[in-house]
Amino acid sequence: MDVKQAITPADIQRDEKDRGTVETFQVGEMPHKEILLEEYLYWASITRAQEAQYEDEGDSFRLFRGKLTKKSPIETNTPTPVEISNGTDEKNGHAVDRASTSPTTAVSDEEWAEASRGIRTATWSAVFYLVTADIMGPSSAPWAIAQLGYGPGISLYVIFGIVAGTGWLLWQMFLKLDSEKYPLKTYGDLAFRVFGSNSRHFVNVLQSIEILSNVGVILLGNSQGLSQVVVGKVCFSVLCLIWAIAGMVIGQIRTLQKLSYLTSLNLWMTILTLCMTMGIISHSAPSYATALASNGVAEGPVITTGGVPPGSTFNTQIVGLMQAVYSYGGAVLFLEFMSEMKRPWDFWKSLMAAQVVILTVYLTFGIFVYTYQGQFAINPAGQGISNFTWLCVINVIGMVAGIISGALYGNIGIKVIYQTVIKDAFNGPELSSSRGKLIWAGMVPLYWSLAFVIASAIPQFSNIQGFIGALCILQFSYTFPPLLKLGFDIQVHAILPGESFDPVTRQVNRMDKGFTRWVRGMKHQWYIKLALLLFVLASASTAILGMYSSTLAIIAGFKAYHAASAFGCVSPVIG
Known part of the structure; x- marks a missing residue:
């Protein structure tokens, strides 16, 4: 049957009247x-x-x-x-x-x-690798456990690792909303289908902030590593600028395909540095000078505690908690991974396997380093080694992995901004066009300049990670999934038996609309929806507490005598 012939002008007029809008059309055309x-x-x-x-x-x-x-x-x-x-x-x-x-x-x-x-070719094992490679970065785990102690630190990493299974909710909604006709490719697409266009814009903006901040953190970490290699002989802000310029050059690569062959190196280089770090610290003392410059911890015997360590404040404990949040920050890309899968229903295998591996690696590395370094553990852990030769080796490997990660994150971040601002807001050209390439070439230096500002203005690795974790990552991994699932379930359960989509007329026959549908949908399985709502409120409260504590920690960090200043020359890891 030809749909164009099945719909009459009268049907179209009635349909547009029901929507409260009038559109011009030619007879026989679909509006x-x-x-x-x-x-x-x-x-x-x-x-x-x-x-x-x-x-x-x-x-x-x-x-x-x-x-x-x-x-x-x-x-x-x-x-x-x-x-x-x-x-x-x-x-x-x-x-x-x-x-x-x-x-x-x-x-x-x-x-x-x-x-x-034809374009969905990824298997669940390939997506497991992508999820693991994207999330894997346990260098902050020892410092986080040092702020919390064995008991609270291990417990919170396990709890947040389990709760990070909210990716399961994203997967359930993806299966019910993605189709060949309307493919669901991004987090913003999901937010739009559940709550409308404003939610899509909000999610896209927050995603852009998260990716840009991640690039800034990577730039900061690389600059700290390079400052240790050159023994603080170069101004720290200049080192940040050097890495920003390197990012501007690599960022001119527009297609991820040209960068993809480097992505597999990240995971293996991360695993290599973890093994090297554990091997070295088990045979050498902590770097007391780095611990003093980074954390303000004076030289003394290594102390580990089962409970909260003495001297640890509420703010530092919350910032340590935010490191666990930062550790499980891959949910923002889960939908992109699902959209590339040949069998999207198999994503649960990728998610569960990745979470088990990531949690195991994080705890193993965090507990091992904290056991040997105690209160002297720093973030990132590899920069707290006292053996200078091995410190340089680990830093060089980490810097290579960092610039690759920065290039990949920057590529995705610029594309999100290009699509959201250049194309959607200003009706700009396609990225592949000549004008699009010129715009891209101009956006890359601006993007990395902003990353430079983040790295050089707040040279406090742990505190800035904690703030980003609270502001962005916690939302995508813990707040948004149950919130979207709540809105989705309410709308699905509000559908009456006689309501359905007619593929011939391409219309949905609803018997009512507005607030009554939300009330009806909320009543069905209300206890599950109440649990989702409480989860959302708890996550939002944790986010507010994390941002507040991280802000206080940043202020206190600038006031400390050993602290590096904004846009200054003193390195945050060299006293």
Whole structure:
């Protein structure tokens, strides 16, 4: 059936009247229309059914997967796709005609489905590697445990590691909202489909802040490492500027494909530095000078405690807690990973395996280093070694890994800003166009200049990590997933039996709207929704407390006699 012939002008006029808007159209053409949740659910159920038929053969996890992904009532009857001669695309919440008016250039659903499946090639094991490589960075764990002691430190890392399983909620929503017709690719896309365009803008802005801040932290860490290699003979702000210029040069690479061959090095270099650090500190004393310059801890015997260490303040304990939050900060990219998977329902394997490996590595490294260095453990841990030769070796490896990570984060961050500001806000050109390349070339120096400002203005590695963890990472990993799941479940449970998406008219037949739907949706399984709401409030409260404590710690850090000043020449790790 041709959809264009199935819809009459009267149907269109009635539909637009119901929405309270009037759009001009030609008879026989499909107008732009708002996409409601029921339509996303409809096409997602079809895509999941097609994937199941395509992938079930030879799937050794099929039985276990069936138990884990129990269908909700809205998915029990899988709809049959109708023949649609033109595709649709999603932009600002409206369905847009994708096919040309020429019958020779129209793209059929089958062709579009094949093309969509063709670009989704990542396996769950590949995504496990990506999640692990993205999150892995346990160099802050020893310092965090030093602020909390064995008992609280280990307990909080385990608790936050388990709670970081909120990625499971993102995965559940992805399965129900992603489709070949409306692919879900980013965190902002998910926020938009649940709460609307304003939430998408907010998430995109916060994601941009997080990525930029991460680049700044990487730049700061590299500058600290280089200052140790040159023994403080070069002004620290100049070192920050050197790394910023290096980022500006590498950042001119626009495609991730050209950087991808370097990404696998990051994980192995991280593991190498961990092993080297543990081996070296077990046979040498801590670097007392670095501990004094970085943490203000005077030379003395190594002390470890089962409880909160003496002298540890509430603010330093909260900042230490934020290191655990920072450690599990990969959820911001989970949806991008899922969108590339051949079997998106297998993401739970990637998530669980990665969380177990990451938690094990973090605790092993954190406990080992704290046992040998106690209160002298610094952040990052590899820079607290007293053997100068091995200190230089570890710093060089870390700096190489750091600039690669900075280039990758910077690439993604600039692309987010380009899409959000240049394209969406100012209707700019495609990035691949000549004008787009010129704009990119100008954005890269500006982006790395901002990263330089962050690194040089606040040369306090642990405190700035704690603030970023509270402001951004905690939201994406702990606050937003249950909040989005709460909004999604309320809307799904508000759907009445007679309400559904009609693929022929491409309309959703709702019996009511507004506040009554939210009340009805909240009543169904209210105890689960109440738990999600309490989770959101607890996460938000922790974020506020973390930002407050990190801010006080930053202020106190600048007042300390040993502290490095903003845009100054004194290194924060050399006394």
